[in-house]
Amino acid sequence: MALGFIKKIFSFGRKQAEETPADNAPEEVLDAEALEAVAPEEAPEEAEEPQPVLAAEEAPIAEFEIAIDAPPAMEPLQVEPEPEAVVPEPAPAPVPPKPKKVAVGKSVEAREEEAPPAEPEKKTTWFERLRHGLSRSSQQLGDSIGGIFTKRKLDEETLQDLEDVLIQADLGLETAMRITDALSSGRYGKDIATDEVRAVLGEEIEKVLAPVAKPLELDLSHKPHVILVVGVNGTGKTTTIGKLAAKLTAGGLKVMLAAGDTFRAAAIEQLHIWGERTGAPVVSSKLGADAAGLAYDAWEKAKAAGSDVLIIDTAGRLQNRTELMDELAKIVRVLGKNDPEAPHTVLQTLDATTGQNALNQVEIFKNIAGVNGLVMTKLDGTARGGILVAIAAKHKLPVYFIGVGEQVDDLEPFAAKDFARAIAGVA
Numbered sequence: 001m002a003l004g005f006i007k008k009i010f011s012f013g014r015k016q017a018e019e020t021p022a023d024n025a026p027e028e029v030l031d032a033e034a035l036e037a038v039a040p041e042e043a044p045e046e047a048e049e050p051q052p053v054l055a056a057e058e059a060p061i062a063e064f065e066i067a068i069d070a071p072p073a074m075e076p077l078q079v080e081p082e083p084e085a086v087v088p089e090p091a092p093a094p095v096p097p098k099p100k101k102v103a104v105g106k107s108v109e110a111r112e113e114e115a116p117p118a119e120p121e122k123k124t125t126w127f128e129r130l131r132h133g134l135s136r137s138s139q140q141l142g143d144s145i146g147g148i149f150t151k152r153k154l155d156e157e158t159l160q161d162l163e164d165v166l167i168q169a170d171l172g173l174e175t176a177m178r179i180t181d182a183l184s185s186g187r188y189g190k191d192i193a194t195d196e197v198r199a200v201l202g203e204e205i206e207k208v209l210a211p212v213a214k215p216l217e218l219d220l221s222h223k224p225h226v227i228l229v230v231g232v233n234g235t236g237k238t239t240t241i242g243k244l245a246a247k248l249t250a251g252g253l254k255v256m257l258a259a260g261d262t263f264r265a266a267a268i269e270q271l272h273i274w275g276e277r278t279g280a281p282v283v284s285s286k287l288g289a290d291a292a293g294l295a296y297d298a299w300e301k302a303k304a305a306g307s308d309v310l311i312i313d314t315a316g317r318l319q320n321r322t323e324l325m326d327e328l329a330k331i332v333r334v335l336g337k338n339d340p341e342a343p344h345t346v347l348q349t350l351d352a353t354t355g356q357n358a359l360n361q362v363e364i365f366k367n368i369a370g371v372n373g374l375v376m377t378k379l380d381g382t383a384r385g386g387i388l389v390a391i392a393a394k395h396k397l398p399v400y401f402i403g404v405g406e407q408v409d410d411l412e413p414f415a416a417k418d419f420a421r422a423i424a425g426v427a
Contacts, residue, residue: 129404137385138425141169145201146194154192159184162197170355171205172390179204202424208389209416214398216373216413219344224256224302224310226335228343230328230369232361233316235351236377236403238267241311242274243403243411248309249278256307258298259284260291260331261315271313277408281305291315291327292334299338312343325368332369347400349375350391355384362395375411377403385423 144165148158159180166176183192183200218225227244231237241257248255257280261267268284275282283298295312302310312335314328335342348371350358365371374397379385392399399414421427 129410132380132404137169137379138423141165141201141386141423142194142198142425144169145197154184154187154190166386170384170387170390172386172393174393175205175208175389178208198424198426202420202426205389205424206416206420208393209399209414209419212392212396212399213414213416214400216345216398216400218253218309220308222339222341222344224299224307225345226299226339226343227309227311227345227347228314228331228335228369229311229347229349230314230365230371231316231349232351232354235316235349235354236375237261237316237349238270238274238313239406240347240349240375240377240401240403240411241271241313242278243408244401245274245278245280245311246408247411249280253308254306255280255309255311256298256302256305257282258295258310258312260294260298260313262287262289262291262294263315267313267315292330295331296334296338299335299342303338325364329368343370345373346371347373347375349377350388352376352379352385352387355387356390358387359391359394362391362397366395366397371397373398373400375399375401375403376414380404388419389423 145162148161148165162183163176163180166179167173171179179201182204183197187196229237229241238261245255245257255278257271257275259268259271259282261271262285265287268287272282272284274280283294283301285294285297291314298310298312312331314331332343332346346369348362348365348369350361352358354361362371362374374391376388376399379388379402388399388402391397401411402414402419403411
């Protein structure tokens, strides 16, 4: 069937050739020799020998049939890829401004409106910090007073109960009697409100504290002015020295520190840290060195350096250990060899949490080292802040500073009125 179809095609081709005018015949028909002349010199081994191109009239049928049944091998068509069209990159979309606010509901929605300018941070005043520090002492005292004067007149029994409460708050017997006497004057037998009791309490405490609320004065005719810091371990001596050094250097004074607590490596290291913070040089020695000898060397170095103030740390000596207190007395004597009036200031640090024991500490250190000023620390960690009132009433020693925290600005000059108002809970 295929052969019949091929023959029909061939017959149609011959008929078309006969009808074609001579003018349309090809100009030149190449024979086999001519084809060989223009062919490449070397053909691939697999390539078949080129066949001569014959005119349509001479083309034999058999050869045409073979060409149809078995067409010559053809190399695959090489199609060069079209160059890719260069598509210009789209311009970056404008970035919307970062919202100044976000609304948080079920989802977070950005808002474009600008937030109002932030309010400047309100700095806490010293009185606010003091009141917060004494809040435990004030609250306990206030609750006890409130329990006494609920629906009661001011009679002898009420006054006795009030006196007991004040003594338990470590205000001391002398101050307690003073307050009850002032309260009963003109009010005996009458109803009295808790707020009125608080007001009288604050007034009387202020009267007790006012004589001892004095600023620390340094006699710079003695250079260096020697400040010896003493106290029992844990009362905050080294921290107090660091805070005091910060205040003095900020005031333009040249300060030198001496690590006289040679029994504790931590105390020496801590003082060096404070020295770096305040820019004050620190004189120290090896652990276990003679503290009196160190104090002597520190004085000479401070003198040579032209320091205005020399602050000497000491080991925390228990007042019931005679041999340790004797060594403290030795430091005082050694300093007196350089300057008969040295040490010029002897500060004792007191821990408010110790309560009544602080009274005995002041007595012993006053006799041994000649304490002439007090620093009360840790008032923010106790409900026994009233002990300062009892110490002031008994020993009459100046209270130079009080501390209500660990930060460098938590050591402030003592103000009687502020302390009295804070502990009494008076606004």
